[in-house]
Every structure is written in structure tokens, then in C-alpha cells.
Amino acid sequence: MLEKMREGATGIFAKVVLGLVILSFVFAGVGSYINSGSEVPAAVVNGEEISSLTLERAYQNERGRMESQLGELFSQLAANPEYLSNFRQQILERLVSEELLDQFATESGMRVSDEDVKRAIIETPAFQLGGQFDNERFKLLIAQSGMQVNEFKELLRGDLTRRQLSDAVLASNFTLPSEAKSALRLQKQTRTARVVKVPASLFSDSIEINDEERNAYYSANITDFDTQEKVKVEYIELEASQLASEMEVTEQEIEDYYQSNQSRYRSDEQRRVSHILVELGDDEEASLENAQGLLDIARTGADFASLAKENSADTFSGENGGDLDWIEKGQMDPAFEEAAFSLAQVGDISDVVKSEFGFHIIKLTDLKEEQVKELEDVADEIRLAIKQEKAVERFYDIQTQVEELAFEVPDSLGEVAAVANVDVMTSALFSRDEAEGVLANPILLEQVFSENAIDEKINSDVLSLGDNHIVVVRVIEHSPRRTQALEEVKMLVDAALTQEKALEAAKDWANEVKHALVETGEAETLLASKELAWETHEAIIRASNEVDPEVRTALFKLSQDDKFDVVELAGGDVALVELQEIANPEQFDENEVKSTQQRLARQIGASSFQSMLEELKASADITYAKTAETN
Structure with a gap:
């Protein structure tokens, strides 16, 4: 119930974990659910719209997964517009199939209980730390994904319902022991x-x-x-990281940086709290009375964790005795935060606190005082940071000069290399398939094998190959593709x-x-x-x-x-x-026969499920919008 109270939570760790959990949603079939509506449908399935935003988010999630798995290979594939168009269409077809299954499950009266949804969340590895469900991690990840907890539950319920449908089809198929023995006889022959x-x-x-x-x-x-088309090029390459070692940093600059960035070296006070939540409900006065009664019991020395587990409306923190883990100022609802940070000692319990979510009883369970790192402890870290900042500034200065000289002296990289203080590199003749290192970058390959680059043999524009990484390249020799004579x-x-x-x-x-x-x-x-x-x-x-x-x-x-x-x-x-x-073997282990029966039944079930899906598609009214141009 407190998912909104963490919406302000940020940080590198949270973002990294969020990226991982979103990918896990993709693998589990839930990634395409983290969407909101759109007025422009990518497809309409029996009157139900699949929005362009739903398609785009599913496409971006899947593309990100492919890039992380295949790396440079996927970049080369993605350079082909036809491949990307087919890639997007496959994702849309998956969404259409999911919508058809949702509709069929609804018509069949299938429904997943709240308890099943809760169990699925608790057992999801992405929401666990050390093998145990972590409510704080769950709420942070859901909030960072732009969803509310209840919204996520309903989307998860849909996924579980589809799995229920799949399991029902699989369970309806069976094989006889004699069939399993025949299969084993052939298998073990x-x-x-x-x-x-x-x-x-x-x-x-x-x-x-x-x-x-x-x-x-x-x-x-x-x-x-046929020979492959080949080019020979000269190029210069510059990265900001190459410049960092040349940067000088004074002690005064380190002092000034430290003073200007105090927040980086100060750890704010953190408090670990547990709470019991009583929702406002239709009768707010009765809810307040209920909360006050629970407070009185807690202050008599009753076990707070047990009270939270049995009575808190925040069922996810309740599973952990009401624990909300560590909090800092600026993360929680103002009224909740004020009460939590006014508790003087570990073990203190607040009065009943009202927020937009209901009435809270808050207990302070641990405390970390504000800490400040001294300058001498972070001086080396600051020196490196300043060097990197200066290197980036110098990099952009050089990049500007490189852009000007590459244009003004288009038939040579000598002056460009001089201003960048790098060598002009010259390649051997190479084809697209033979390119190595920086020359294998898809952006560079697209440039050097372009008609203009080959015909004009002048310096390219500055090509950005990544963060603070540039190349200027010029084709100096071209060997066109040709068919070799029989001789x-x-x-x-x-x-x-x-x-x-x-x-x-x-x-x-x-x-x-x-x-x-x-x-x-x-x-x-x-x-x-x-x-x-x-x-x-x-x-x-x-x-x-x-x-x-x-x-x-x-x-x-x-x-x-x-x-x-x-x-x-x-x-x-x-x-x-x-x-x-x-x-041919004639004797079979009973367990092996049963295992083979199950395997054959699953195979038949998978085929039946696919046939059912094909029948649903054949009888459905499906309209596709004009495919948007991929990027």
C-alpha cells in the first residue's frame, strides 16, 4: 500500500536492478504488460486494441534483451531495416496471441485468486534478496517501472491466467503405459x-x-x-579516456570540488522502521479506533512483528513483520516521514499517523547517524573525477577543431591528426566481413561502403561510435565487387x-x-x-x-x-x-515409463495448444495497422 511513498527513490543501484527485473518480466511473458493505453492501435483483436505504445515498449524490451545477449552481432542485424521490420512484426504477433488467449480464458471462466498472485510475487527471484522475498525491493522496482502495486498485480494475474489455460490444455492430454513402452523400445533400441x-x-x-x-x-x-567489395581507409580515432592521464589537478581544485559537492560525501541519516497499516475504508472513524487499539496493544510490549503480520493492510511488508527497511528523508509520505524521524530511540513507537494510505503505527528498529567523509579520505577519488571532467572538456574542444579541419582540408587527415595528437591509421583492403576492431563498427562500415565515400574519397563527418569516442575516416582505395573470369x-x-x-x-x-x-x-x-x-x-x-x-x-x-x-x-x-x-529392450523401469508418459503427454499437449491458438487466430477478427518505420 505504500508504493507511492517510494516514487522519489532513485540511485544507480535501483536503476540497474530495475533493468534486470524488467528483463525478467520479458522472459516470463510479463514485460509487455508494463504499458499504458494509446489512442493509436497497432492491432485490434476481436474489438480489443493493442496500442502502439504497448507494441513499442515490448519491442524496446526485447531489443534490449537481444542487444545484451548478442552484442555487436545484433547491431549488425539491426542495421538491416527489413530485419527490424520482421523483428517488430514477430513481437506484434506474440501480443496478438496473448490477447486471444486472454479473451478465451475470460470466456472460459478462468480466474486466478489473490492468494495465487501474492504467492507468485513472493516467489519471483527478481523480488528476493538472499533467497527471501524483500518487500522494499518489490515496491521500489514496481514504482520505478511507472506502475502501482495493484496495477502490477492485475497484469500478473492475466499472465497467470494464461498459464492456467496452457496448463489446462496440457493436463487434458495423456498417453498409455503401452504407448510409453513402445516409445522407450524405439528410443533404447x-x-x-x-x-x-x-x-x-x-x-x-x-x-x-x-x-x-x-x-x-x-x-x-x-x-x-564473385569477389567481395573492398576498401582501404585511413582514419583517426579519439576517446576522452585517452586524455585523462594528461590532465593536471591542483590541490585547490580538489578542495573546491570537495566543498561544491558536499552531498556526495555525506551519508544522510537513515532509519529502519516497521509499520502497521490500517486502511481508511468507508468508516474512517472506525479505522482510527482500530489503529488506536493496535497501538495500545503494541505499547504493552506485544510482539510488533506478529501484530503487523496479522493486522497490517500492507500485506507485503506484513510478511516481514512490517519491516520497510532503511529510509531517508524525502522518500516517504510527509506525515509518515515526520513521525518516523521524530522517534528518539530504537524501539520507540509513534502515535497513530494518518497519510493518504491510511493510519500507520510506526516503530523505529534501527538507526544510522549522518556520516561525512573527510577530504583526505576522498582526495584521490576527487582527483580522478576532476581529471575525467577535464578530459571530457578537452575532448569536446578537440572534437570541434577536428570537425572544422576535416571539412576545411577534406582530402587529408594529417592536420586533423595533428590537432588531436593522434596517429593516422591506415588499413589494408578489407570487405565488410573482414573488418576488425574499430573498423567493424556498423556506423563506420555504413560510412566507408557508401557511394559518396567511395566516389569522393574525402574525409567523413565526425562519427560518434559511443560516449566520448569519435572517428574520422577517408576511403583511399576501392576494389569493386566483380565476377572473376573463368581463366x-x-x-x-x-x-x-x-x-x-x-x-x-x-x-x-x-x-x-x-x-x-x-x-x-x-x-x-x-x-x-x-x-x-x-x-x-x-x-x-x-x-x-x-x-x-x-x-x-x-x-x-x-x-x-x-x-x-x-x-x-x-x-x-x-x-x-x-x-x-x-x-529391442523388453524390461523397463516403472519410473522411466511414467516419466516417458508425462513427456509424451507434454509433447502432445504443446501441439494441441498450438493448434488451439491457430484456430483462435483463424476465427478471430484481427486488424493490423500500417507498420510504423522501425528505428
Whole structure:
């Protein structure tokens, strides 16, 4: 009930934790709920709007998650407008699916109780410290997300309802023990086989290639012989962090900084308090009387934590005996704060205090006095801060001069490098895929491979690659994409054709051996002519790494009536496979059978749930707005 009282709470830690919990909401399917309405719908599902703001926030949350996971790779993907458009559309489709499920759950009469919502909140790891629910953390994170506690509860209730629907569909499917045993029998089946590998290289020496074949291969695979577009550039790079070590700081500057930033080195008085909240309700006088009665009991020496747990309307702090953790001035409701900071000693209990949330009984449980760090204790920290500030100021001064010189002397970076006091770096020719280091930055790549940069070969504008990090670049050589002539790639074509024809020859020979085995049951003479021999593999399972994947796949397709196969291996060779024996287990552990029944039921349930969702979409009235341009 006190979520508004913390709305002013700020700080780096709170913001970092908030970012983490918002991502956890995304993973749990709740991230897209932290939204408010909008007049412009991104889609309308059976008359219910999905606002553009809902889509935008879900899109930004998911994009942030992808950036944190994939880093530079996602930046490269995001440089493609078509990719981002598809990315946004996928998120919208997810929101449409959620809305359809919400509607179906409502029509089916599904509802999640208050107790279930409370339990889900308490068990959410993002709201825990040391494995225990922390009410203060919960309220801070919810307030920082721009929501009220009750609003969050209702959105969470919707998510839990959808899960209830999903669980209902999954629970409606089952498999029989006989089905599980059949699945286990196939899963645990083993096979014994003989395998002979036939290297394609055995046939390479006999391969001949004529001009007609060479021309045909070149024409059919001509794009394989395209060169990549490449550029050679010169560039200068400057970061503010490079300048910090050059900055001088006087003792007077340190003193002045300390005096001007006293609040940074002073820890305000902090108080840890617990409270019991009685809501105002319809009868305020009765609520006050109730609060006064609880106060009288507390002052007789009764256990305050137990009273809070049993009687406080703030159920989340009540779970922790009414504890609100540490508070500072400026964080709480004014009336609450005045009472809390007027308590003289740990253990003191306030009179009944009225706020916009109800009547409070407040107990002081711990106290931290105001603390001030002395100058000598923070001098090194201040010196570093001043150096960084000066470095940034110097960086922006240099950046201004760099911008002017890069424009005034467009065909050289010499003067630009001199004013920045850095070297001009020169690259080798590189393609987009070969770029490394700073040259692999998507912003820089977009610039150097642009038509203007290649044609004009003049200095770029100052490119910002991050906080206080700039680059100026100039293309000095360009190698356009082109298709290499057949004469240039003749050796490559001949090598590819030789490999291709040798593989076909190996398959033909292996099939000849197979035919001999089928007809006569003997092929040792043929194998000996190539100095090849069988390898026996016993009790091969479906997940075995003992044989090549292609051999394993072929082996489990064979039968006693058709027990030979010739397969092409990933490495470019061939294998002849002979099935010799199939072993099926007949005895199964009871627990394993039950586990398999459950797994198969889940698989069937997942398929049923997807089919249900597809049917809901097919019968729904869904209207999509024109997709907004992504950024």
C-alpha cells in the first residue's frame, strides 16, 4: 500500500536492478504488460486494441534483451531495416496471441485468486534478496517501472491466467503405459552394423575434365566466383579516456570540488522502521479506533512483528513483520516521514499517523547517524573525477577543431591528426566481413561502403561510435565487387569438379559392392581391390557418437529385409552400411515409463495448444495497422 511513498527513490543501484527485473518480466511473458493505453492501435483483436505504445515498449524490451545477449552481432542485424521490420512484426504477433488467449480464458471462466498472485510475487527471484522475498525491493522496482502495486498485480494475474489455460490444455492430454513402452523400445533400441568408408580420393586420379564440363560448372555456380567489395581507409580515432592521464589537478581544485559537492560525501541519516497499516475504508472513524487499539496493544510490549503480520493492510511488508527497511528523508509520505524521524530511540513507537494510505503505527528498529567523509579520505577519488571532467572538456574542444579541419582540408587527415595528437591509421583492403576492431563498427562500415565515400574519397563527418569516442575516416582505395573470369578461377573449378566427380565415382563403386552383397553375400574381393575393410560397431544407440551422423541415421532406417545402404558423408566421402542385428529392450523401469508418459503427454499437449491458438487466430477478427518505420 505504500508504493507511492517510494516514487522519489532513485540511485544507480535501483536503476540497474530495475533493468534486470524488467528483463525478467520479458522472459516470463510479463514485460509487455508494463504499458499504458494509446489512442493509436497497432492491432485490434476481436474489438480489443493493442496500442502502439504497448507494441513499442515490448519491442524496446526485447531489443534490449537481444542487444545484451548478442552484442555487436545484433547491431549488425539491426542495421538491416527489413530485419527490424520482421523483428517488430514477430513481437506484434506474440501480443496478438496473448490477447486471444486472454479473451478465451475470460470466456472460459478462468480466474486466478489473490492468494495465487501474492504467492507468485513472493516467489519471483527478481523480488528476493538472499533467497527471501524483500518487500522494499518489490515496491521500489514496481514504482520505478511507472506502475502501482495493484496495477502490477492485475497484469500478473492475466499472465497467470494464461498459464492456467496452457496448463489446462496440457493436463487434458495423456498417453498409455503401452504407448510409453513402445516409445522407450524405439528410443533404447540398439543396432549392430558393419561399415566400410570409401574415400573419394581413391578415384581422383582417374577423373578427366573437359572444357564443356568446366564451362557448365562455371556458369551454374558463377556467383561463387564473385569477389567481395573492398576498401582501404585511413582514419583517426579519439576517446576522452585517452586524455585523462594528461590532465593536471591542483590541490585547490580538489578542495573546491570537495566543498561544491558536499552531498556526495555525506551519508544522510537513515532509519529502519516497521509499520502497521490500517486502511481508511468507508468508516474512517472506525479505522482510527482500530489503529488506536493496535497501538495500545503494541505499547504493552506485544510482539510488533506478529501484530503487523496479522493486522497490517500492507500485506507485503506484513510478511516481514512490517519491516520497510532503511529510509531517508524525502522518500516517504510527509506525515509518515515526520513521525518516523521524530522517534528518539530504537524501539520507540509513534502515535497513530494518518497519510493518504491510511493510519500507520510506526516503530523505529534501527538507526544510522549522518556520516561525512573527510577530504583526505576522498582526495584521490576527487582527483580522478576532476581529471575525467577535464578530459571530457578537452575532448569536446578537440572534437570541434577536428570537425572544422576535416571539412576545411577534406582530402587529408594529417592536420586533423595533428590537432588531436593522434596517429593516422591506415588499413589494408578489407570487405565488410573482414573488418576488425574499430573498423567493424556498423556506423563506420555504413560510412566507408557508401557511394559518396567511395566516389569522393574525402574525409567523413565526425562519427560518434559511443560516449566520448569519435572517428574520422577517408576511403583511399576501392576494389569493386566483380565476377572473376573463368581463366582466373580455373584451378578452383577443376578442383571442385574433380571432387564432385570423384564422389560420384565413389558412390557408384560402393553401390556396386552393395549389389554384390545383395546378390551373392560376398564382396571381399572388391574391397580388397581398394585395400578397404569392414569396421564392426556393436550396440549402436540413436544418440551414439561412435559412428558418423549420416551412418547412424541410415542405420536406424534399415530393416532385416533391406539391410544395406550407401550414404554420403559430410566430409565428402562415402560409406557402405550393413545392418547385422537389432536388439529391442523388453524390461523397463516403472519410473522411466511414467516419466516417458508425462513427456509424451507434454509433447502432445504443446501441439494441441498450438493448434488451439491457430484456430483462435483463424476465427478471430484481427486488424493490423500500417507498420510504423522501425528505428
